[in-house]
Amino acid sequence: MAIQDPFILLSLLLLLLLLISFISTLIYRTSTPQCTCKICHAYVTSTWSIHFTNLSDWYTHLLNKSPTKTIHIHVLNNLITSNHESVQYILKTRFQNYPKGKPFSLILGDFLGRGIFNVDGDSWRFQRKMACLELGNLSMRSHAFEVVNDEIDRRLVPVLSSFSKSSSQREGLDLDLQDVFRRFSFDVICKFSFGFDPRCLDVSLPVSDLAVAFDLASRLSAERAMNPSALVWRMKRVLNVGSERRLKEAIDTVDAFAGEVIRERNKLGSCSGHGDLLSRFMATTKDPEYLRDIIVSFMLAGRDTVASALTGLFWLLARHPQVVATIREEVAEVEALTSFDQIHEHHYLQAVVFEGMRLFPPIQFNSKFCLENDTFPDGTFVKKGTRVTYHPYAMGRMESIWGSDCLDFKPERWLKNGVFLQETPFKYPVFQAGYRMCLGKEMALVEIKSVVISLLQRFDIELATPVRTPRFSPGLTATFTGGLQVRVSERRGKT
Ligand code: HEM
Ligand SMILES: *[C@@H]1O[C@H](CO)[C@@H](O)[C@H](O)[C@H]1NC(C)=O
């Protein structure tokens, strides 16, 4: 019997929702440890937000005060550390004991499937090997360089020009640089990995259904993890209501895109001569679902992270004109970037990029799960099943690592006699460290540096609202709430 009466339908739905919330509170009460320690109390009652706007800043404060640089949020069964010895222990020494784990692969499973970010063991090892071959290949590196610089010259620069003060049509309109960078890095990663051009960055700033769906899927998946109990979202998923319904629709849009990329590639056949990442994987499997997962993972890996790094960096640069001047001097001295491997020749610029991501790491924290009882080098006991988080954002702001000027933006701290010296990745795990370290680091650095050089040579960029301090929106990667609004003007005759 179909229920036709809207009133009955509505009441039924209401009843169902009440039931769900009742059951979930019950489960929440019984399944979460009741803890009344000061930290848990502040967490549960959200009183931390009286003094801190961003959760990460509160964690940083607690970690700075902690003698072991490790804290335990009992109600979340979550150990958080900013101790570099513990970080090394988790990511390298006892790597096998700290996999990504079931809880996350379930939460992110609908979106990421069996893609590299969401698997452990053999499936991870295989995908890592394939991606390593691809990203380490010399001819691929020059291809990456071309893709990046083509996107800069034909799209990024024209967009900034059209918004600049000296442009006759538009009188110095505010431009959201964060939005521009997300479009930019989306185009780049799609062109590079799958030979497909989504044309997101364009003077008309078009709305891309794909990009919107991708953002939504990534945000809603992250929000699942913030539910007190997995049962809440699971029930919503079964009933296909609320955020779970929107998540499913967003994932359908992304799937349709991935399906099209695969179909297009199949049409071209194996003789297409494309040596890109997708063809490498397609040579080993025909399973469209698996290929879809790989496509989604690389979109996630290469897009939001780079855009986030650029956004944080341009916010800092706008507030440090002296740093901008020094970059311009260095770029004028050293020849222009003409190849992938030349990125190491600009030592000051390299220091600027690393310093920017120290204060604004694109991935602020990252969690694993403990398989068997263990003890950190700092003496902290880790019980089996505990969620273990290392926190690059907090680590970038530890006095014990960077000294008392840790909150200042000082690229010089990375230079010794003008030469860039890298910190151990365990103290600076912005690209993670150990066995699962980021595979796209070189590619990301080329992208970021190429953008900085091109934009600083051609434009002066000011913040539209100078006093604003950034706030972060929740999500898998750090984004500024409200974007990064700037005013751009062309530097006539100075290039
Ligand atoms: C500034 C930019 C970037 C940052 C900060 C960054 C950071 C990270 C981090 C923290 C991880 C570990 C994630 C985890 O295990 O949960 C990771 C993994 C990874 N990244 Fe990046 N990434 C960046 C850009 C890129 C780019 C452009 C690509 C691709 C071309 C890429 C490809 C990957 C891959 C394939 C992995 C998985 C490695 C594995 O699990 O073995 N990344 N990245
Ligand atoms: C986070 O919140 C604080 C206010 O507690 C604010 O001063 C800060 O600028 C915000 N963002 C960052 C990136 O620190």
Ligand SMILES: *[C@@H]1O[C@H](CO)[C@@H](O)[C@H](O)[C@H]1NC(C)=O
């Ligand atoms: C690198 O990629 C090119 C183009 O696809 C290919 O011809 C070459 O064999 C690859 N080299 C290695 C070492 O995989």
Ligand SMILES: *[C@@H]1O[C@H](CO)[C@@H](O)[C@H](O)[C@H]1NC(C)=O
């Ligand atoms: C792990 O530690 C807990 C708490 O100390 C203990 O109850 C449990 O027996 C230990 N498990 C193993 C396998 O040692």
